[in-house]
Amino acid sequence: MVQDATAFGVPLAVDKTEGPVTELSFLGLTLDTVAMECKLPENKLEDLKGAVKRECQLKNLQLRELQSLLVGSFSEIGANGGSRRAPVAEGIVADASQAAEELINASMVAGTWGAYAAAWKQWEEWLVRLGGAEEDWDMMLLLFIGHCRELGWSVSKLNMCMAGLAFGFKRRGMRDLTKVFLVKLAFRGWRRGNSIQDDRRPVSFGLLVDLRGVLESVCSSNWERRLFRAAFSLAFFGALRLGELVSTAKPGGVLLEDVDLYEYRVEFRLRRSKTVRKGKGLMIRLFAIAGCAVCPVLCLREYLSFRGRGFGPLLIHENSMFLSRFQFLSVFRKGLKKLGMEVEGFSSHSFQIGEATEATIRGLGEDLIKKIGHWESRRFHSYMRLGL
Template sequence: MAVVQAVNSLSASSPPVVNLLRCLVLRVGAFSHVGPGVGAAGEASSRPPVGSGFRTAFSLMERAVTKATWKGRESVWREWQDFCSRLGVDGLRGEVVPALLCFVGEAFEKGVSASGLVKKLAGLAYWFKLLGVRDATKDFVVRQAVLGYSKSRVARDSRRPVSFDLLVKLVGVLGLICSDGYEEVLFSAAFALAFFGAFRVGELVSHSCVASGGLQFGDVAVGVDCVSCFLRRSKTDQSGKGKRIVLYAVPGAAACPVRCVQQFLAVRPCLQPGGSFLIHRDGRSLSRFQFIAIFRSGLDKLGLPAKEFASHSFRIGAATEAVRWGLGEQMVRQIGRWESERIRSYVRLELL
């Protein structure tokens, strides 16, 4: 009963977590009833740790990946449960392969991109493994359906890159957009760092203005002709080894990363140690929403279609400009911390 109480004590706002915990308990035979849509219980052969320890272990599994990845896995688990409920099948046992084929077919009919489907199936594969059932996503017929899916729906990512020239123009119009001089300096630094550091926006700024996130104050060091940023964790560095990113000065450029960061530090309020590096005058963190909003406003002011760009355009621009400047693929990989062949999809010279 202690395990049941621990599971039921979880927040009701996260039903996928509750159901998954129940499935995990079922896997080791802790109790005989797991609720609708999860599966029938088996015979108890051993008993798991009880109370908060079991819940803590699940929390540690959650911390093994980024919040965005975990949220995506929870979402696809909920989607899978709802889908199987509509079909009237057990999502873990029995006719799982036919159900997956129907799942793939429905995704195609809804217009889900090939990459979106792959992410969904990767999420399901994770839960299948975690719950100790056969990973049906690797079944031959499912893989063939996914292969046909990818060949039938090739959707090229058409987000345009932020070129160096565009970056300079964006910094130049911030005075017409931002509420005061401090904000102008803040966003100049944010845009320059995003471009020259090839940052993902989540690595650079906080997800919320009331939370500390993104690049931290203690992780930034400024020299005479360079800025050093220590990236604690990234999408390709889940173990948290960290990566030192050094950005060098671009003499005479208004969007020079060293110049922009130095100007920001000259006006940044002196608060308690730690916290987000990019903050407003009142100490609130620069948020993802605010970063994108000012970026879009800048594009509008320049007469460019904001819908053709995204926050990732800075990272795309870093790769594209690096290639245009004659840097080899290995050097470009180092700039953006890319580890796969996907780097080539970031180079979009035709969209500059």
């Protein structure tokens, strides 16, 4: 071979030639022409494993060091030119994949994930039922909307379904058919033709003051009176959904350990909220109102003089049982009847609706009102009762 190369004027270093053999080392890699493999020698593979083990014991790792480990972990090249990760790299990729999946799952609450999955399942069943090819999906979605209309779906149910489909298309890297022009027109037409007037009545500031007065005769003890004064005041001034404030089937709502009471303000954290992602929480700050009998700071301070400090649900009865949603609404309705008012039309949202209305009447800007009620959209406009 050396003589043939020399004849063509190509000089070769004899000490660097080897062969003919079926396996040799080249640039630190072992080339095997029988197994059709390119792999790291065992000694280098052991060195790499040792390096990975050492790095895993460190508290931090620079990007270039991690990249070096990853590149070294791609140790075998198959006969077809594709790559196969070494076990070390497989572990790194698996851990990173699991972490990424956890982050994606944390982006929405479990209920939303369930609703989106149900919407996509309905869509797949519809496609199977009609046997539509992918190029016909625009029309299939239009027909699906028409079918849902015939079934008597509400606007809110269709809203959730369309949101689920939009998410499903994007997650799969597909074209979002919910943004197709005719689909958007059909959806808009449905909403315009099915707009329902929200007739839930608000708790105005004046009504809140009146409710405070009748609690003297509605509640059986000083503890209970102070409990419901605080509950009603926090619900109104915090524009809280009832599920954010009180317990439901189990202890929850605002927790005492999340409340900080100062001279002129109270701060508390909502661990769970309809508009807040799980784990993030939301801080609520309410300020004292001089000379106001339903001031949230005053009402809470009076209640805590009985409640004391500790842990668990903020709002509890004298027997340490938590205040439930049912009990809140029951005393609220008794108070309305005591005032000679019709109970019909008042609901758990009445305090939140009342705060949005009062804030609008007092000329607060849209951004501030959204912040008070922790609304992410302009939905609070549907809560305004300016004519009442």
